[in-house]
Amino acid sequence: MAEAPKIPDEAETRARWGAFAWNDENQKKANEILGRYPKGREQSASIPFLDLAQRQVGAETQTQGWLPVPVIEFVARQIGVPYMRVYEVATFYTMFNMAPVGRYHVQVCGTTPCLLGGSDDVLAACKNKGLIKGRTTPDGLFTLTEVECLGACANAPMVQINDDNFEDLDYDKTSALLEALANGTPVTPGSQTGRRDSCAAGGPTNLVAMVDENHDYRGEWA
């Protein structure tokens, strides 16, 4: 359990977040979310509400956001279920942060395809920039987490930073990406080698004639 998140002191979080409530914009979103579910099934809104709450906490703290206990309790009250039931959900999904994170939550995939594709280099680049697994950098910019498969294996190795995937990385590209984020220069999510989605890396190898225009292959069938 060494990597279990250290949940901050309860009294402190209660003092800081005890008065948490939706802001005007999120109140509208919350109403919309709640409207999706039939009456009596408000519990279905647990996950969207937790997400919304985490984003609001993020906006207030200039980070990706996390879920302090009073915020989880606020969500539970909104949907009328016991605190424990929402707390269970929040701890189950790794997308919910149970401890504060930095502005950029760098989640490096270390599962087999990414490992073979060079995720060690990605981690090395992170380490070189001063990121330590499970910690936030002193300037509050980056939090590094090694995670299991994020489902972009065709573009391995990859990292997920907040809501965006950055794929086809190597040591240099990772360093550049982190630098750009630190300097506030715009970055492009997706493949960093410029390929589209998860098209074949060296260009198409079959159905080549169909890349630019529609082509009728039927006459060529043997």
Next chain:
Amino acid sequence: MPIVKVDGVEVEVPAGATVLQACEIAGKEIPRFCYHERLSIAGNCRMCLVEVKPGPPKPQASCALPAADKQEIFTNSPMVKNAREGVMEFLLINHPLDCPICDQGGECDLQDQSLAYGRGQSRYDENKRAVTEKYMGPIVKTVMTRCIQCTRCIRFAEEVAGVEEIGAIGRGEDMQIVSYLEHAVTSELSGNVVDLCPVGALTSKPYAFEARPWELRKTLTIDVMDAVGTNIRLDSRGRQVLRAVPRINEDVNEEWASDKTRHAVDGLVRRRLDKPYIRKNGRLTEASWDAAFLAISQVDAGSNIAAIAGDLVDCETMYAAKALLGSLGSTLLEGRQTGMDYDTTNLAAVNFNTTIAGTEKADVILIVGSNVRWEAPLVNTRIRKAIKKGAKVFAIGPETELTYKVDWLGEDLGVLGNLPDAVTEAFAKAERPMMIVGGAGLKSLGAALALVSPLGLIKDGWNGFNVLHMAASRMGGLMLGYAQKGGIADVVAAKPKLAFFLGADEVDFAAFEGTFKIYIGHHGDKGAAAADVVLPGASYAEKSGTYVNLEGRVQRGERAVFPPGDAREDWTILRALSGMMGKTLPFDTLEELRADMATDTPALATLGLATFDWAPPALNAAASGELTGYPIKDFYLTNAICRASPTMQRCSAELVHGVDFAEAAE
């Protein structure tokens, strides 16, 4: 009703039964961890795998599979054997082999089932998972590394206790069972998760490292902490009762017991009266039995003599006192120590007529002045069951958390005379309506009885009028005549020269200023402090006694241990004293006493539900007055035994008064 074949034997099973239940009907033992007949089905331990045809060619979890007609079930095929061994091997991967230091050892499901269904040896030589200890309160000790995540405790807390404070956080290998933020579980039934836990993850904190199950002498008896009459087993070693665990009785406690029932037993060895005392110059000084008896027989009381029964005494004690008073020409008996004076001319009118088990069937319930959760926790679980089946609950009294949804009708008893339309409509539609009058509501018993016919509480085969008592001795006492018309005020007004206090600690002793007070009881509590002579008696664990619970069920308990020091069983004290007073009672043995009691009150001779004829008295039906509170102010400290119990004191401080005992995380 489906007919299935279990290992070649055809059995007929009830519709809706599971394959596991079908196997049990056929007499086959199916190992299980997560399945429990009183909880919802989880199906996550996989220990109950069996082979079922027709179906996919793989083992199936029998607890979650409905039994269907023409099913063929195999419980001893090679596939099943392999499956069980495999599941057991997985369960043991992360289970520490610390049985020698585990309190569950000897009564552990995992131990027993790994012996019966597991492989002989482990193939696992990697590191095991370790989980930090969790704080769950003063009753439950946790060793979470041992947890196999069957989730029985979570389901119990949610479904039976009604406090959703236990849950599973994290996932996969990191999944952990915790109470919310590791605060104490605020349930008066939390001790039951210890029994439910199939491994040693949740064990009893007060009983930690006390004994092994095989060295305990087990005595079947009846609990006296409340009027439910929980069937318990006292486990004792030598002269000490080490723990109390519930026995199964579907009519009374199912298989649950409140924390007070379980853990007040450590009060049995503390603050005990083990010698007679006589008050000399204002101080109680030790004395011999003879001296104490002499001091009593020197009081010239004539027939001006009274007996007040406490909440914990058995019928035998009350009968012996009644017989002694009778031979001296007095009937000044009272058991309602705190001054209640409700009418007792018809016992059916003060009985829990629906019965505890019958509560489950109710469809509308009106609670009048009762914090059921504290006055009878195991009646509260039945009300929860009724609600699960769709019952609606209204209540009159100060709002309190009863673990279910209640429509509060205010604190004024006057509402009884003018019930809101919502209530009358619900009762008009109800088939099995119930009214429960609790300790605070008893002062308007007349108004409650007047509602019996307007609300249609009595139907064919159904009596929905209930009075909820809180003292184990109450119904027995009422049957034996321990009630004056004006309650204890009548006794005070009679100015008795001599009064016996049979374990009575809640009496206003100042009112008995000029009375020579004899306390016969087991704990040095308020009663002994006020007495002129203290005669040390036996607690419920130290005597065989008859108790009548709130629904009029006559039950008998056995003696588990002997009373400490010079203390004697209460009836023998009264018998010996009767000789000194020149009115020797006509029984020398407990059997003779019981035979005598049977002629006096025949209902006490037959175990089981006593029947009282329904003939409610016509009482003043006007009701008014605010209910400012419930009689029980502190669930954990209601009688002399709990007040002497360190566990109950700790529970009271932590759960009622909010003192924080949670240890800092290590």
